[in-house]
Amino acid sequence: MGCPLGVPKYPAGPVIHFELSQALGKVSDVPDPDALIRASGLTKRFGQFTAVDGIDFELRRGEAFGFLGPNGAGKSSTMRMIGCVSPPTGGELTILGLNPVTQGAAIRARLGVVPQEDTLDVELTVRENLLVYGRYFGLSRQVIAERTARLLEFVQLSERANDHVEPLSGGMKRRLTIARSLINEPEILILDEPTTGLDPQARHVVWDRLFRLKQQGVTLILTTHYMDEAEQLCDRLVVMDGGKIAAEGSPRELIDTYSSREVLELRFSTFEHDQAAEKLTAVPADRIEVLADRVLLYVDDGDAAMAGVRGLALEPLTSLVRRSTLEDVFLRLTGRRLEDG
Amino acid sequence: MSEQPISRQTLPEQTLPARAMSGRALRQLPLRILPAPLLLARRGSLGGRGSAHLIERHARAYRHTWLVLASGFVEPLFYLLSIGVGLGELVGRVKFGGQPVGFTSFVAPALLATSAMNGAIFDSTFNIFFRLKYAKLYDAVLATPMKAGDVALGEISWALIRGGLYACAFMVVMLAMGLVHSAWAVLAIPVALLIGFAFAGAGMAATTFIRSWQDFEYVTLTTLPMFLFSTTFYPLSVYPRPIQLVVDCTPLYQGIALLRGLSLGVVGPGLLWHVLYLAVMGTAGLAVASRRIRKLLLR
Numbered sequence: 254m255g256c257p258l259g260v261p262k263y264p265a266g267p268v269i270h271f272e273l274s275q276a277l278g279k280v281s282d283v284p285d286p287d288a289l290i291r292a293s294g295l296t297k298r299f300g301q302f303t304a305v306d307g308i309d310f311e312l313r314r315g316e317a318f319g320f321l322g323p324n325g326a327g328k329s330s331t332m333r334m335i336g337c338v339s340p341p342t343g344g345e346l347t348i349l350g351l352n353p354v355t356q357g358a359a360i361r362a363r364l365g366v367v368p369q370e371d372t373l374d375v376e377l378t379v380r381e382n383l384l385v386y387g388r389y390f391g392l393s394r395q396v397i398a399e400r401t402a403r404l405l406e407f408v409q410l411s412e413r414a415n416d417h418v419e420p421l422s423g424g425m426k427r428r429l430t431i432a433r434s435l436i437n438e439p440e441i442l443i444l445d446e447p448t449t450g451l452d453p454q455a456r457h458v459v460w461d462r463l464f465r466l467k468q469q470g471v472t473l474i475l476t477t478h479y480m481d482e483a484e485q486l487c488d489r490l491v492v493m494d495g496g497k498i499a500a501e502g503s504p505r506e507l508i509d510t511y512s513s514r515e516v517l518e519l520r521f522s523t524f525e526h527d528q529a530a531e532k533l534t535a536v537p538a539d540r541i542e543v544l545a546d547r548v549l550l551y552v553d554d555g556d557a558a559m560a561g562v563r564g565l566a567l568e569p570l571t572s573l574v575r576r577s578t579l580e581d582v583f584l585r586l587t588g589r590r591l592e593d594g
Numbered sequence: 595m596s597e598q599p600i601s602r603q604t605l606p607e608q609t610l611p612a613r614a615m616s617g618r619a620l621r622q623l624p625l626r627i628l629p630a631p632l633l634l635a636r637r638g639s640l641g642g643r644g645s646a647h648l649i650e651r652h653a654r655a656y657r658h659t660w661l662v663l664a665s666g667f668v669e670p671l672f673y674l675l676s677i678g679v680g681l682g683e684l685v686g687r688v689k690f691g692g693q694p695v696g697f698t699s700f701v702a703p704a705l706l707a708t709s710a711m712n713g714a715i716f717d718s719t720f721n722i723f724f725r726l727k728y729a730k731l732y733d734a735v736l737a738t739p740m741k742a743g744d745v746a747l748g749e750i751s752w753a754l755i756r757g758g759l760y761a762c763a764f765m766v767v768m769l770a771m772g773l774v775h776s777a778w779a780v781l782a783i784p785v786a787l788l789i790g791f792a793f794a795g796a797g798m799a800a801t802t803f804i805r806s807w808q809d810f811e812y813v814t815l816t817t818l819p820m821f822l823f824s825t826t827f828y829p830l831s832v833y834p835r836p837i838q839l840v841v842d843c844t845p846l847y848q849g850i851a852l853l854r855g856l857s858l859g860v861v862g863p864g865l866l867w868h869v870l871y872l873a874v875m876g877t878a879g880l881a882v883a884s885r886r887i888r889k890l891l892l893r
Contacts, residue, residue: 299893336737338733338736338737338891338892339892339893340892357741358739358740358741359739361737361738361739362738362739364737366737368733368734368737370730370733371730372730372731372733372734372737373734374651374655374729374731374734375729376655376658376659376729377651377654377655377658381654384654385647385650385651385654386734386738388647388650388651389644389647389648389735389738389739389740390738390739391644391647391739417658437738
């Protein structure tokens with residue numbers, strides 16, 4: 254088998270890079286016949302408030318697809334629509350070839366959902382959580398028992414099988430939620446902010462498990478406001494802001510398209526900050542971003558730029574040359590930082 | 595209930611609206627323990643066999659806290675001993691249906707009706723509110739193929755199963771104490787279930803409108819006067835006519851009149867009105883509850 258969770262391996266679908274193919278003058282919006290999820294003009298309104306404002310995307314079999322954006326960008330609303338627990342207000346949404354409004358139960362039978370907030374059953378033990386949840390899918394007790402053993406092993410909770418849920422740590426609860434979401438061997442695993450609220454160590458354990466799932470060919474769709482999470486897990490992602498999709502591509506493509514190779518980060522003392530920022534315009538850079546506490550210079554060669562800064566007789570308190578990240582992409586696209594929300 | 599897994603092939607068919615279903619499919623509705631009026635209602639909104647999985651969940655959860663289950667039986671028993679037996683010594687006999695009956699025999703069926711009400715109300719208000727707002731149980735349930743109607747039907751069925759157990763235990767005590775005077779009393783258990791259904795439906799519907807724990811005062815404010823004044827401890831004839839009419843309209847009165855008639859052997863076609871009243875109340879509650887759950891959780 255080589256596939257401990259019994260999830261079949263799927264070949265990755267054909268990859269169409271929207272930005273690049275458009276630049277080359279190709280037709281890029283041909284619907285992918287293998288798409289597991291297809292959304293066009295997808296909209297969600299709550300009264301006057303528009304949470305999701307006409308977004309288009311496709312999810313292909315076997316890929317890990319991410320929604321990166323700050324809190325309130327419309328990520329969770331999108332996930333809830335995909336999870337068939339929130340009817341779209343407008344646009345089109347097809348999941349596994351079915352209509353989420355009229356065929357919601359049939360779709361949900363084939364999805365795994367890891368919600369943002371833990372919804373584990375605290376009146377039950379770890380093992381019973383998987384049993385009862387599997388029963389909601391109409392699975393037989395025998396099938397569930399057999400899968401439970403494998404899944405608890407996979408999320409490293411076998412020793413806690415008979416414990417109650419409440420005393421588990423945050424990371425353990427998250428892992429149990431992930432195990433629970435896999436009980437029906439879903440074709441798509443939906444994760445809404447899978448590591449929000451976890452300490453760094455617990456996050457890495459969760460990432461490791463998700464990465465293994467990805468390698469086994471499970472199709473993942475996840476939201477996050479952590480750029481490192483998006484970079485580590487996502488083959489392809491959309492940057493979402495204010496209910497709209499600002500950009501789409503692989504993490505590499507997005508960085509290449511929207512940011513420079515390197516970034517020079519400078520920190521000045523508070524009273525020098527504004528003055529220094531003004532002077533820095535003399536340094537040749539693709540772009541200069543002046544934040545409240547730092548100045549970012551987007552350049553090809555960070556060290557060369559640093560030499561230029563010294564040439565201006567500016568002495569920053571700290572300086573750092575680093576590679577561009579998705580954080581920089583987000584800053585460029587929205588003018589705000591991810592954690593600002 | 596059925597052990598069959600929900601296969602991917604059968605699911606889309608299940609989601610079809612009732613009008614597209616054949617008569618045979620309609621008769622197969624898994625509503626065996628619920629009254630006939632339910633069969634008239636639309637299937638999708640009132641839940642299906644998924645409800646069995648929720649019942650299974652509750653049975654499993656209560657294994658860890660079985661003492662809570664036991665307490666529901668002890669309470670009406672204490673009332674029976676204290677008021678029925680203790681006070682009965684002082685009161686002597688009460689006139690019912692033209693003949694005098696012992697006070698304990700008079701009160702016992704009313705306590706059975708009250709305990710059916712209280713059990714159903716407790717389950718369908720406090721417990722459901724907790725699961726809805728704090729435990730997020732239904733959020734988890736609705737991420738699976740289960741539907742809002744399954745949740746509503748499952749919760750009400752669970753309240754009925756629990757209430758049925760209490761009713762059976764209470765009937766055994768009544769029999770042992772010689773408080774049952776008619777063979778009609780075999781219908782007391784289904785009637786207790788019907789009372790439970792009516793109050794569970796109404797309670798659950800009301801719970802979906804409850805905003806905070808303070809609002810539960812309204813629940814107590816409704817059930818306590820009903821318990822005290824719906825002819826639990828004395829016949830309707832003690833009231834002046836206008837108050838009789840008011841009491842005649844309360845849901846608990848329907849239950850008490852039914853159970854008392856059956857237990858004491860005073861049976862007539864008039865009892866069917868009480869049955870209809872309770873059946874309509876429960877069905878309406880169930881319909882409102884599943885609609886509200888959908889509105890609250892499937893936004």
